[in-house]
Amino acid sequence: xxxxxxxxxxxxxxxxxxxxxxxxxxxxxxxxxxxxxxxxxxxxxxxxxxxxxxxxxxxxxxxxxxxxxxxxxxxxxxxxxxxxxxxxxxxxxxxxxxxxxxxxxxxxxxxxxxxxxxxxxxxxxxxxxxxxxxxxxxxxxxxxxxxxxxxxxxxxxxxxxxxxxxxxxxxxxxxxxxxxxxxxxxxxxxxxxxxxxxxxxxxxxxxxxxxxxxxxxxxxxxxxxxxxxxxxxxxxxxxxxxxxxxxxxxxxxxxxxxxxxxxxxxxxxxxxxxxxxxxxxxxxxxxxxxxxxxxxxxxxxxxxxxxxxxxxxxxxxxxxxxxxxxxxxxxxxxxxxxxxxxxxxxxxxxxxxxxxxxxxxxxxxxxxxxxxxx
Amino acid sequence: xxxxxxxxxxxxxxxxxxxxxxxxxxxxxxxxxxxxxxxxxxxxxxxxxxxxxxxxxxxxxxxxxxxxxxxxxxxxxxxxxxxxxxxxxxxxxxxxxxxxxxxxxxxxxxxxxxxxxxxxxxxxxxxxxxxxxxxxxxxxxxxxxxxxxxxxxxxxxxxxxxxxxxxxxxxxxxxxxxxxxxxxxxxxxxxxxxxxxxxxxxxxxxxxxxxxxxxxxxxxxxxxxxxxxxxxxxxxxxxxxxxxxxxxxxxxxxxxx
Numbered sequence: 001x002x003x004x005x006x007x008x009x010x011x012x013x014x015x016x017x018x019x020x021x022x023x024x025x026x027x028x029x030x031x032x033x034x035x036x037x038x039x040x041x042x043x044x045x046x047x048x049x050x051x052x053x054x055x056x057x058x059x060x061x062x063x064x065x066x067x068x069x070x071x072x073x074x075x076x077x078x079x080x081x082x083x084x085x086x087x088x089x090x091x092x093x094x095x096x097x098x099x100x101x102x103x104x105x106x107x108x109x110x111x112x113x114x115x116x117x118x119x120x121x122x123x124x125x126x127x128x129x130x131x132x133x134x135x136x137x138x139x140x141x142x143x144x145x146x147x148x149x150x151x152x153x154x155x156x157x158x159x160x161x162x163x164x165x166x167x168x169x170x171x172x173x174x175x176x177x178x179x180x181x182x183x184x185x186x187x188x189x190x191x192x193x194x195x196x197x198x199x200x201x202x203x204x205x206x207x208x209x210x211x212x213x214x215x216x217x218x219x220x221x222x223x224x225x226x227x228x229x230x231x232x233x234x235x236x237x238x239x240x241x242x243x244x245x246x247x248x249x250x251x252x253x254x255x256x257x258x259x260x261x262x263x264x265x266x267x268x269x270x271x272x273x274x275x276x277x278x279x280x281x282x283x284x285x286x287x288x289x290x291x292x293x294x295x296x297x298x299x300x301x302x303x304x305x306x307x308x309x310x311x312x313x314x315x316x317x318x319x320x321x322x323x324x325x326x327x328x329x330x331x332x333x334x335x336x337x338x339x340x341x342x343x344x345x346x347x348x349x350x351x352x353x354x355x356x357x358x359x360x361x362x363x364x365x366x367x368x369x370x371x372x373x374x
Numbered sequence: 375x376x377x378x379x380x381x382x383x384x385x386x387x388x389x390x391x392x393x394x395x396x397x398x399x400x401x402x403x404x405x406x407x408x409x410x411x412x413x414x415x416x417x418x419x420x421x422x423x424x425x426x427x428x429x430x431x432x433x434x435x436x437x438x439x440x441x442x443x444x445x446x447x448x449x450x451x452x453x454x455x456x457x458x459x460x461x462x463x464x465x466x467x468x469x470x471x472x473x474x475x476x477x478x479x480x481x482x483x484x485x486x487x488x489x490x491x492x493x494x495x496x497x498x499x500x501x502x503x504x505x506x507x508x509x510x511x512x513x514x515x516x517x518x519x520x521x522x523x524x525x526x527x528x529x530x531x532x533x534x535x536x537x538x539x540x541x542x543x544x545x546x547x548x549x550x551x552x553x554x555x556x557x558x559x560x561x562x563x564x565x566x567x568x569x570x571x572x573x574x575x576x577x578x579x580x581x582x583x584x585x586x587x588x589x590x591x592x593x594x595x596x597x598x599x600x601x602x603x604x605x606x607x608x609x610x611x612x613x614x615x616x617x618x619x620x621x622x623x624x625x626x627x628x629x630x631x
């Protein structure tokens with residue numbers, strides 16, 4: 001199929017349809033609403049399920065129900081809506097049923113705003129809901145990647161009977177970009193043996209997240225943990241740009257990573273040897289690759305559209321072996337390539353040991369930048 | 375040689391598992407479960423039914439019904455049932471919920487399932503109290519009734535009056551069948567069974583949302599004997615929660631079961 005000019009949210013929704021999603025349950029929220037609108041126009045004509053729920057709480061519990069039937073099911077929302085969904089996400093994780101949640105992140109906390117943000121890193125990557133569980137988190141950086149990774153998200157959800165989050169920011173949800181959609185996948189005719197479908201010809205299937213004896217819950221927690229270790233081993237994804245001879249390693253995901261790659265191209269023209277590691281799976285994080293690169297580079301610059309959340313994970317992996325610096329924009333502000341280029345110029349001259357908390361040196365720089373912009 | 379024939383006139387429903395329930399002596403959950411199981415057997419629905427258990431005393435309902443079951447988050451059973459029914463419209467889907475689950479934390483989910491006219495059946499156990507957490511005030515607790523969180527009796531100035539779910543739901547267009555019955559004596563249990571049958575008939579006929587509210591006893595948390603509890607249902611609850619048919623689709627009204 002040829003490339004077409006596609007709007008992010010529409011393309012993600014169509015990608016899910018072609019990947020065989022049989023039900024979408026959601027609630028309108030900017031900047032993810034087009035996802036729901038698109039599903040409302042497409043799914044009923046395909047004979048698949050669509051419900052505009054009364055709330056995100058209801059939507060995710062509808063997803064939970066359909067996930068128990070073994071059908072491909074998803075929802076899409078934005079930050080405050082995903083907060084409301086955390087109850088159901090925990091139940092889905094505890095019941096070990098597959099489901100995909102797309103979060104088109106916006107500025108926060110609270111009502112925040114509707115501008116693009118990566119401020120939900122902790123909420124999405126660290127779990128967000130109650131209890132011991134590990135979500136898989138995919139962070140595409142273009143409309144094409146989002147199309148590809150939404151299909152992958154369903155495959156991973158089913159392979160590991162896991163919750164899978166696909167997180168993008170409002171930039172990607174709203175932008176139009178040339179991209180190619182996959183062909184329509186045929187819907188499966190077989191029902192997974194664990195699913196509820198009516199117990200004709202077999203013993204009843206019971207799907208629950210309750211393990212009233214603590215020993216049973218612990219066995220369940222252990223099963224989830226061991227499954228997670230398998231996921232860590234098998235499913236890490238990342239992208240790299242100009243890392244072979246890089247002295248400065250930039251690490252950024254999603255839009256921030258994409259903007260950083262433009263800055264790196266310009267920095268290279270100035271003779272600054274910078275390269276990019278862009279994690280695609282934020283969970284599992286490309287830890288082994290980062291450890292390898294840490295041995296090769298002189299400094300690391302982490303770029304995020306939040307207050308340095310992935311930064312904390314990187315500090316833990318790098319363990320002070322290489323100085324780590326940070327550049328973030330918050331509140332729904334997307335950094336410009338020039339801002340990151342300026343950072344690369346500065347970092348390339350900086351021989352000082354790395355600060356204990358890279359945020360300490362970044363905060364005054366950011367304050368100056370904000371004053372300058374005004 | 376004398377030949378004898380024996381006819382089974384009463385037995386454990388096939389839709390029931392052969393285990394003891396965890397319910398307290400004198401609790402009417404067991405009765406309500408049995409009515410549902412008998413109706414599912416009589417209608418031949420067991421192998422296509424998916425039940426949705428709530429959070430509350432009946433959290434383990436899935437252990438007692440011999441059929442596919444899922445366990446919902448507190449109050450979300452109607453949303454979960456919606457999610458299932460929309461992808462498996464040929465299956466029979468029912469929720470079994472208590473008053474805290476359905477009329478407090480799950481008020482939005484029950485209302486909107488009814489508003490959408492979800493073709494599901496809801497068995498609503500109203501015993502005017504939170505049982506599993508040890509006897510706190512429910513939205514259905516009677517005025518003046520003492521609970522562990524209304525120790526001086528429910529004060530309607532502070533906590534409002536008991537909510538009548540059957541009456542509220544009857545105002546909604548998407549509802550095909552909603553009635554209130556009681557489990558306090560044999561005659562009322564028989565009427566309850568007929569109502570449960572009609573609720574499942576409504577679903578099988580695609581008539582929209584169906585619910586049977588069953589007034590039930592909780593001797594443990596009411597701190598009375600089982601017989602006193604049944605008397606309390608008849609004498610105190612029925613006047614506040616009148617028994618009756620609040621909305622019956624014309625198709626069902628003419629049905630002989």
